[in-house]
Amino acid sequence: MRIDGTVAPGYEAVRAAFAANFADQGDIGAAVCIYRDGQPVVDLWGGLADPDTGKPWERDTLQLVYSATKGVVASAAHLLVQRGQLELDAPVARYWPEFAAAGKAEIPVRWLLTHQAGLAALDKPVPLADALAWTPMVDALAAQAPNWLPGTDHGYHGRTFGWLVGEVIRRITGHTVGQFVAEEIAGPYAVDFFIGLPPAEQHRVSRLVFAPKPDLESMPDELIPEQIRPMVAAMRDPESLTNRAFQITDPPDIDFNSPTVQAAEIPASNGIGTARGLARLYASLIGEVDGRRLLTPETLADAIREQTSGIDRVIMLPDRYATGYMLPIADLTLGGPDSFGHPGRGGSLAYADPTRNLAFAYVTNHIVEGALDLRARNLVDALDTGVE
Numbered sequence: 001m002r003i004d005g006t007v008a009p010g011y012e013a014v015r016a017a018f019a020a021n022f023a024d025q026g027d028i029g030a031a032v033c034i035y036r037d038g039q040p041v042v043d044l045w046g047g048l049a050d051p052d053t054g055k056p057w058e059r060d061t062l063q064l065v066y067s068a069t070k071g072v073v074a075s076a077a078h079l080l081v082q083r084g085q086l087e088l089d090a091p092v093a094r095y096w097p098e099f100a101a102a103g104k105a106e107i108p109v110r111w112l113l114t115h116q117a118g119l120a121a122l123d124k125p126v127p128l129a130d131a132l133a134w135t136p137m138v139d140a141l142a143a144q145a146p147n148w149l150p151g152t153d154h155g156y157h158g159r160t161f162g163w164l165v166g167e168v169i170r171r172i173t174g175h176t177v178g179q180f181v182a183e184e185i186a187g188p189y190a191v192d193f194f195i196g197l198p199p200a201e202q203h204r205v206s207r208l209v210f211a212p213k214p215d216l217e218s219m220p221d222e223l224i225p226e227q228i229r230p231m232v233a234a235m236r237d238p239e240s241l242t243n244r245a246f247q248i249t250d251p252p253d254i255d256f257n258s259p260t261v262q263a264a265e266i267p268a269s270n271g272i273g274t275a276r277g278l279a280r281l282y283a284s285l286i287g288e289v290d291g292r293r294l295l296t297p298e299t300l301a302d303a304i305r306e307q308t309s310g311i312d313r314v315i316m317l318p319d320r321y322a323t324g325y326m327l328p329i330a331d332l333t334l335g336g337p338d339s340f341g342h343p344g345r346g347g348s349l350a351y352a353d354p355t356r357n358l359a360f361a362y363v364t365n366h367i368v369e370g371a372l373d374l375r376a377r378n379l380v381d382a383l384d385t386g387v388e
Contacts, residue, residue, distance in 0.1 A: 004059065005031075005044035010386045014042050017382035021375045022047055029057040029206050030364040031275035032379055035283035037357050038290075042383075043276055049206035049365065060192070062204040062272050063363035064256055067158065068344035069271030072193060072278075073165050074113060074303070074324020075285060075294065076181055082299040085172050088113070088323060092164075095171045102145035112164045113324040114307040115154045118146030119164060120314050121244035128249045132264035134176070138167045147241060148313065154321060155241065155314035159248050162195075162267025165324070178265045189294060191281045193273030196265040205272060206365040208257050210346075213369050231316035245314045269345075278361035282341065282352035286359065300354070304340040335360055335380060345369075349376040358383075 001022040007015045014032065021027040029047035033040060049055045080086035086095075088110040093100035095109070104117075111117040122140055130136035141163055148155070157164065166177035173180055178196035186193055194201065224232050234242035254269075255261055262272060284294040295303065306327055309320040320327040325340040334341050334351040335358060341351025346367030352359045360383065362376045 001046055002056075003044055003046040005046075006040075006042075007044065008041040011042050011383070013382040013385045014379060015044060017378045018044050018046070021378060025373075025375045025378070026211070026366060026368070027364060027375060028209050028366040029061070029063075030362065030366070030375070031057065031061070031063070032362045033275040033279035033360075034383060035279050035289070035359040038283055038287050040276070040279070045275070051209060052207070057206065058204075060204055060274065061206050062192070062194075062197075062201065062274060063206050063348070063365060064208060064262065064270060064272045065278070065348040065350075065363055066256075066269050066344035066346060068278065068342050068348045068350050068361075068363075069195060070161055070268055071325055071342035071350055072181060072185075072195065072271055072281065073162055073169075073177055073267045074342075075281065076169060076177060076185060077109075077113060077165055077324060078295055078299055078303045079184060080169065080172060081302075082295060086168070088302075092117075092168060095168050096142070098139070098142040101143050104146065104150070107146075107150050109168055110307070110323055111150055112157075112161070112168065114321050115157050115161070115312070115314075116151055116308055117157070117164065118148045118150040118153075118155070119144055119160050120155045120157045121147055121160075121241055122248045125248050125250035128251065128254065131249045131254075131266070132261065134163070134265060137163050141167075153313050154308040154310070156245065156312050156319070157268070158245050158314065159266075159268050160245075162265075162269065166265065166267045176265055177267045185281065185294065186277075189280065189284050189289065189292060191273070191284075192277035193271060193281065195267050195271050197259075197262040197272050199259075199263065201272075202259055202262070205262065208346075209366050211366060211368045228317065230311075234316050242314055242316060273363075275361040275363045278350040278363070279359045282350055282359035282361065286352045286354040287357055304354075333380070336384075343376070347373055347375055349380075 031045035034042035047057045049057045049061045089108045169177045234240040283289050304322045312319050328334040335353040338355040339351045339353040343349045347364040350361040
C-alpha cells in the first residue's frame with residue numbers, strides 16, 4: 001500500500017502504524033495529521049478514495065467525519081462567546097424565542113452543548129427532506145417537550161446537537177452554522193472543512209464503505225460483554241430512547257454518501273474535511289498557527305472544563321463532556337488526561353492536548369462499528385512513543 005506525505009524526525013512510528021492499519025486493520029482510504037507547537041509534524045494519506053473505481057486517496061481528498069463535526073460546531077459557538085455575542089448560561093430562548101415552548105424557557109445554551117437539554121429525540125420524526133431544509137427540523141425541536149428533566153442528566157444528542165446549537169448561531173449571526181464556519185474559521189484559518197458541501201468540492205469527497213455490523217439481535221447474551229449489555233438491550237428495543245435518538249427522520253436512514261445530504265447542513269453528523277484541516281483547527285484552539293489563535297486561553301479554559309459525566313442515558317455507556325467537546329475516559333482516552341475533542345462514527349477522531357501542545361486528526365472512509373476498531377488508537381499509541 002502506497003503511503004504519501006511527510007513525517008518529521010521522531011514521528012516515524014506514526015507512519016508505521018498508519019501503514020499497518022491498511023495491512024492489518026482493513027483500512028481502505030485514510031489520512032492522519034498531527035500538529036505540535038503550531039506546526040505539522042505528521043501529514044500522511046493513502047489507500048483508495050473509492051474502491052469501486054480505484055480512485056486513489058489524494059492529498060486534498062475530503063472525508064465525511066460524522067460526529068467529529070460536533071467539535072467544529074462547538075468551536076464556532078465558543079468563538080461567539082469570545083466575541084461577547086453569546087452567553088452560555090443565558091436561556092436559549094433569549095436568542096431563539098420559539099424554543100421556550102413546551103417548558104423549555106429556562107434551558108441554558110450550555111446544556112445544548114453538554115447534552116443535558118433532554119432533546120435527544122423527537123416524538124414525531126420529520127421527513128428527511130424537512131431535515132435537510134433546516135427550518136422544519138428546528139421548528140420541530142422548538143416545539144418538542146424534553147425527553148427528561150433538563151439539567152438532571154445527560155444523554156447524547158447524536159443527531160439533534162447540530163440543529164440546536166446551529167440555530168442559536170444562526171439567530172445571533174444571521175448566518176447558518178456552515179456559512180459561519182466557512183467565513184469565520186475555515187477561510188481565515190485555512191481549515192479545509194465544510195458543513196454543507198459546495199458543489200464545486202464534490203469531486204474531492206471519498207466514498208464511505210460500511211463494514212458489516214455485529215448481529216446483536218441473535219447474539220447470545222452470555223457472549224455480550226457485561227459493560228455493554230444495557231446498551232445492547234436498548235438497541236434491541238425499537239421504542240428505546242437509544243434508537244429514537246438516531247431515528248429523528250422518517251424514514252430514519254440518511255444516506256451520507258448522497259451529494260444531496262452532503263450539500264445540506266446536518267451539523268452534528270455531516271461535516272466533510274481533511275485530517276489536515278481538523279488538526280489545524282484543533283491546533284489553533286490551543287495555540288498559534290501561522291501567527292493566529294482561534295480561542296484565547298481564557299475562552300478555551302471554560303470550553304474544556306468538565307460539565308457532566310457518568311452513564312449516558314442515550315448510549316447507556318459512561319462518558320464525559322465539556323461544553324461541546326468530549327473528554328477522555330478509560331475506553332476513549334483521546335490523547336491523554338488533559339485532551340479534548342470528538343470521535344466520529346466508524347473511526348474518525350480529532351482532538352487537542354493543550355499540555356503537550358498537540359493536535360491530532362485521523363479520518364477514514366471505512367466505517368467500522370464497535371469496540372474492535374483499533375485504527376485511531378494505534379496511531380495515538382504510536383504518537384505517544386515519539387513525543388516527550
